[in-house]
Amino acid sequence: MSDVRVIIHRDSEREERVVTTGTTAADLFAGERTIVAARIAGELKDLAYVVVDGEEIEPVEISSKDGLDILRHSTAHVMAQAVQELFPEAKLGIGPPVKDGFYYDFDVEKPFHPDDLKAIEKRMQEIQKRGQKFSRRVVTDEAAREELADEPYKLELIGLKGSASHDDGADVEVGAGELTIYDNLDPKTGELCWRDLCRGPHLPTTRFIPAFKLMRNAAAYWRGSEKNPMLQRIYGTAWPSKDELKAHLEFLAEAEKRDHRKLGSELDLFSIPDEIGSGLAVFHPRGGIIRRVMEDYSRKRHEEEGYEFVYTPHATKGALFEKSGHLDWYADGMYPPMQLDAGTDYYLKPMNCPMHNLIFDARGRSYRELPLRLFEFGTVYRYEKSGVVHGLTRARGFTQDDAHIYCTREQMAEELDTTLTFVLDLLRDYGLNDFYLELSTKDPEKFVGSDETWEEATETLRKVAEKQGLELVADPGGAAFYGPKISVQTRDAIGRTWQMSTIQLDFNLPERFDLEYTAADGTKQRPVMIHRALFGSIERFFAVLLEHYAGAFPAWLAPVQAVGIPIGDAHVEYLQEFAAEAKKKGLRVEVDASSDRMQKKIRNAQKSKVPFMVIAGDEDVANGAVSFRYRDGSQENGIPVDQAIAKLVDVVERRVQV
Known part of the structure; x- marks a missing residue:
């Protein structure tokens, strides 16, 4: 038996090892229980x-990103096996790993009941304890079709073989x-318990699944x-240990x-009435106060930074978006046209x-006016599919704090x-302090302008981002069609990441709109355009802050900063004067001034998350004082x-939390 030389990489360490022919990665x-797969020439292997x-x-390692994906995808297979053991008529869809978990789609006669999920989870636990082996084998298209003849969705997937990738998870x-x-x-016997069409890799056996839990079921269109x-x-969801599963479930509970949808209702801040439509919110008086304060402070800071306010209409002729290129690249995200004016x-x-470009182009511009910073609280409308609309964070109508420089x-x-x-x-002023930056670069299939222009814009943004000393993460292909962008990603109070501000560098729209300014030498030159939305949208930023503070806004943002609570009716007038x-x-x-007892008034104020309760009784009145x-x-x-x-x-002026 001949020798085989391999090199094992662990972080920065490199070990050469001589083994016999037939040696496996296992x-x-x-003896290293936490190792669940191997990467060879960039490819994951069982x-x-x-x-x-x-x-x-x-x-x-099982705790790495790839390891977690393998764990979760293997658990999805166990779930699918459990479903077909309990519901033999169920037809298999796809079952990819996703962030923090996995899912699997099934064609069944009626939706799963919560009791069904309990039964499926119990059967999964039984399968896990059996220690079934995940065994890979290569098959021909014909053999796969024969074996999976009763699985129509798998037969469809076989026809996709050779495609590089699928956004719906079919590549798994x-x-x-x-x-x-x-x-x-x-x-024990080596007998087949279940099988699935799959690219892999998988865990060695089901015993390598330490902890999992089924969360919920929902309807989903095939692919x-x-x-x-x-x-x-x-x-x-599945995790490398029971402690990590417990921590994740506690995180989900928090x-x-x-x-924000729950808090918005409980605190009477906003609603999304069916009569108006999905993704279209109305702000109630208390929510309106928070929004106004947010906008007023933002407006003040922008004025200090030299921005000039503009206003534009909500609708426009389609020719404007033909000129900007949005009808070529963004039509699916726009509402259908209205037929007006013959x-x-x-x-x-x-x-x-596009409307800000028309403002720039309304008259001749001199280099002495530049940089020209135009700012608008501009309401926009985007046709989001009903399946992705989510409260204020993914809406169909929203207001951007939009600037173009x-x-x-x-x-x-x-x-x-x-x-x-x-x-x-400015984000720090609102109480967000944990950031990293993301640099989105050109999508090779969806862009306008030359490669040279894109390269210059991208490198300029990279250098600017690196100066902040924050972590910089690459987002290949994630840019808009007209230019690369920096996205500010922030972590909230419980560690979730939200995309906040975006800064996009654009050489292309000034070209499409033929924008010019007169340079110092009298020549006509093309300006550079910077797109910048700080909140992204006011509605979404409102939702992020609401969840970040769990509704307990700092006093400067709170709709009610203090509530007076009289110990008795005789103290109401005193607090009204206060x-x-x-x-x-x-x-x-x-x-x-309600008829409720003082303790209930305190509970009501706590439930409303008011920063200060101002209490007064006989002694306070006599001394011209109050209690906080x-x-x-x-x-x-x-x-x-x-x-x-x-x-x-x-406290309000310093914008601190109490």
Whole structure:
């Protein structure tokens, strides 16, 4: 038996090892329970893979991104086996890993009931304990069709073999190259327990699945198309340990408590009435206060930074979007046209930039006016599919805090640097402090302009991003069709990542609109255009802050900054006088003069997440003072009225959380 030389890579370490012919990756990492696969020449392989002389091999830990995907995809197979054991008529769709979990689609006569999910999870636990082996084998198209003759959706996937990738998760099943089936084999007899068309890789056995839980089921169109049959999708999650599963479930419970849709209703901030339509919100008075304060502060800071405010209409002739290129590249995201003015098409605007270009071009511009920073709270409309509309975070009508900056080529780098610093500082003012940056580059199938222009724009953005000293993550192909962009990603109070501001560099729209300015030498030059949305949309930013603070906004943003709570009816008038003086200082103070007992008033204020409760009784009235009760239940007694109001003003002006 001849020797085989392989090189094992672990982080920066490199180990050369001589083994016998027939050695598998599992043999190389025997006893290392956390190793679930191997990466060879950039490709993931099962541990059953037989190593070849000269190969360089990297172990894949279960806790790595690839390891988690393998764990979750293997768990999806176990779930599908459990479903078909309990519901033999179920036809298989696809079952890919997704962020924090997995799903599998099934064609069944009726939707799964919560009790069904309990039964499926119990059967999964039984399969996991059996230690079934995941066994890969290569098959021909004809053999696969014969074996899977009773699975119509798998037969369709076989026809996709050779396609590079599929956004619907079908690449998990077929991918490119050879076609493979994974068998789940009984560890004692080797008999077939279940099989599935799959590209792999998988865990060695089901015993390598440490912890999982089924979460919910939902309807989903086959391969994401409304033209296809409606299937039933079961979602689950799987983790390398029971402790990690427990932590994830606790995180989900906390996220559910913070859901902006739930808080929006509980705190009477906004609603999305059926009579108006999905993705179209109305803000109630208290939500309106928060939104106005957000906008007012943003407007003030923009004015300080030299932005000029403009206003544009909600609809325009279609020719404007033909000129900008949006009808070529973005038509699917726009509402259908309205036929007006003897057959002229009008569109609700999905973005503001073409109209801002017309403002720039309304008269001649000199280099002395540049950089020209135009800013608008502009409401736009985008036709999102009903399946992706989600409260305020994915809406059909929303208001962007939209800015477009026109500058010279020489001003470009400094303007981008100033803009990114301004964006980050303003987000910090709203209480977001944990950031990283993402650089989105050209989609080779969807762009306008020359490669040279894109390269210059991309490198300029890269240098600007690197100056901030934040983590910079690549997003290949993620740019808009007209230019690369930097996205500010922020983590909220429970560690979730949200995309916030975007800064896009654009050489192409000024070309399409033939924008010009007169340079110092009298020649006509083309400006550079910078697109910049700080919040992204006011509605979405509102939702992010609502979830970040769990509804307990800092006093400067809170719709009610303090509520007066009288110990008895005799103290109502005293607190009303306090509220009147506070309002003169610009504070938002109410008095609970209801017939409820004091303790219930305190509970109501806590439930409404009011920052300050101002309590007054006989002793307070006699001393011209009040008592503060804070959100955490602590209390400060005997504060003179003028000092109490001064303290409220100070907390609001410093924009701190209490």
